[in-house]
Amino acid sequence: MASASGEQTSAEYIQHHLTNLVCGKTPDGWTCDHNAVDQMGFWAFHVDSLGWSIFLGLVFVGLFRLGVPKLSTEAPSGIQNFVEMCIEFVNDNVQSIFTSAKNNLIGPMALTVLVWVFLMNLMDLVPVDYLPTLAGQVAEATGMVENSKDAYFKVVPTTDPNITLGMALAVFVLIIFYSIKIKGLKGFLAELTLHPFGKWMMPVNLVLEGVNLIAKPISLGLRLFGNLYAGEMIFILIALMLTFSSISIGLLGVGLHLIWALFHILILALQAFIFMVLTIVYLAMAHETEDH
Amino acid sequence: MNINATLLGQTLAFVIFVAICWKYVWPPIIAIMEEREKRIADGLEAAKKADDSLEEAQLAFDQEMNKAKAEAAEILEKANSRASQIVNDATEKAEVEAEKILSSASKTIENDVNKAKEELRQKMSELIIDTSEKILGDEISPEKHQELLKKAAAEL
Numbered sequence: 001m002a003s004a005s006g007e008q009t010s011a012e013y014i015q016h017h018l019t020n021l022v023c024g025k026t027p028d029g030w031t032c033d034h035n036a037v038d039q040m041g042f043w044a045f046h047v048d049s050l051g052w053s054i055f056l057g058l059v060f061v062g063l064f065r066l067g068v069p070k071l072s073t074e075a076p077s078g079i080q081n082f083v084e085m086c087i088e089f090v091n092d093n094v095q096s097i098f099t100s101a102k103n104n105l106i107g108p109m110a111l112t113v114l115v116w117v118f119l120m121n122l123m124d125l126v127p128v129d130y131l132p133t134l135a136g137q138v139a140e141a142t143g144m145v146e147n148s149k150d151a152y153f154k155v156v157p158t159t160d161p162n163i164t165l166g167m168a169l170a171v172f173v174l175i176i177f178y179s180i181k182i183k184g185l186k187g188f189l190a191e192l193t194l195h196p197f198g199k200w201m202m203p204v205n206l207v208l209e210g211v212n213l214i215a216k217p218i219s220l221g222l223r224l225f226g227n228l229y230a231g232e233m234i235f236i237l238i239a240l241m242l243t244f245s246s247i248s249i250g251l252l253g254v255g256l257h258l259i260w261a262l263f264h265i266l267i268l269a270l271q272a273f274i275f276m277v278l279t280i281v282y283l284a285m286a287h288e289t290e291d292h
Numbered sequence: 293m294n295i296n297a298t299l300l301g302q303t304l305a306f307v308i309f310v311a312i313c314w315k316y317v318w319p320p321i322i323a324i325m326e327e328r329e330k331r332i333a334d335g336l337e338a339a340k341k342a343d344d345s346l347e348e349a350q351l352a353f354d355q356e357m358n359k360a361k362a363e364a365a366e367i368l369e370k371a372n373s374r375a376s377q378i379v380n381d382a383t384e385k386a387e388v389e390a391e392k393i394l395s396s397a398s399k400t401i402e403n404d405v406n407k408a409k410e411e412l413r414q415k416m417s418e419l420i421i422d423t424s425e426k427i428l429g430d431e432i433s434p435e436k437h438q439e440l441l442k443k444a445a446a447e448l
């Protein structure tokens with residue numbers, strides 16, 4: 001099973017599944033050539049992650065906007081029922097966390113986070129080889145690569161830290177924006193420097209509160225990434241069992257895949273929900289004006 | 293795990309999708325839901341009002357009914373007493389009338405009896421005198437006859 005012969009080793013199989021399709025800027029200009037990835041600096045895009053992410057975002061918007069052709073105040077049916085259920089669920093969560101402050105951006109944002117992240121997580125249930133193989137065949141057929149094995153395609157966007165941290169970054173910016181908007185720049189700085197030890201310990205306070213502040217987006221993004229990455233990893237390992245020539249191992253793999261997929265449905269929904277709730281909670285904290 | 297511009301791309305996508313949701317997805321659905329909520333609340337309110345007014349109407353109906361019943365009872369009582377009065381009056385009148393008739397009848401009878409008695413006396417006297425004449429064979433003078441008649445009548 002040497003890689004030179006075109007056969008993949010287990011490590012290569014796993015590695016292949018964990019590698020993104022990258023397009024980026026090299027000293028020679030923009031390219032999507034996998035061999036040039038090392039020369040790309042910061043200006044590189046994971047086309048697969050971003051593509052799926054945007055596609056699923058459009059699915060979300062399409063479902064919630066176009067899926068309900070004519071909104072009716074009568075008893076809702078079909079998609080409108082589902083859409084209203086989601087919105088009511090999100091709204092209840094927002095209102096239970098945002099008790100005093102009012103902000104009409106939070107609801108839509110929480111809804112977007114919940115549904116979008118859930119859809120991205122849901123891609124994890126598509127058997128790990130389907131879409132990458134399809135993409136490889138397409139790439140080979142169109143002449144983009146010589147061998148379909150050279151085409152890299154990672155499907156689940158939330159197993160890409162760039163995606164989860166990207167959303168966390170947006171939330172982080174909003175936290176700072178609303179902190180300053182509600183408390184004023186002075187109030188925000190006071191919150192960072194005057195707690196918990198009083199003004200004579202300002203540097204210590206700043207370090208503590210700074211860590212506290214930075215930890216929010218990092219933990220938000222890495223929690224989602226970690227859970228989904230681990231889940232994806234297990235799917236890949238189970239799928240690896242199917243590449244062995246033994247039938248019994250293959251059958252065991254099918255059984256394990258089924259069990260893990262069923263269990264994973266829970267994780268997918270739960271992680272989307274946690275991401276949403278934490279987003280709401282962090283923004284609610286940014287709106288709190290009372291002194292500690 | 294390499295962080296690159298994908299992160300910024302996702303941040304941008306996030307901002308755009310949140311904005312779309314904020315502007316185009318959330319408001320119409322929330323508006324519809326609030327409108328429905330309002331309609332349901334209104335409906336419940338209306339139902340409650342209808343219930344109240346029904347209760348009121350029932351109360352008014354009961355009052356009217358009681359009043360009508362009392363009135364009817366009163367009228368009935370009046371009619372009853374009036375009827376019994378009429379009956380009493382009629383009875384009284386009838387009694388009086390009966391008495392009158394009775395007394396006039398008895399008077400008539402008495403008169404008739406007297407008359408009959410008188411006639412009987414007359415006839416009797418005549419019969420006696422006639423008989424006496426036949427027995428005596430003697431004609432009694434008309435004066436005597438008359439005298440005898442009178443005497444007999446008086447004696448009988």
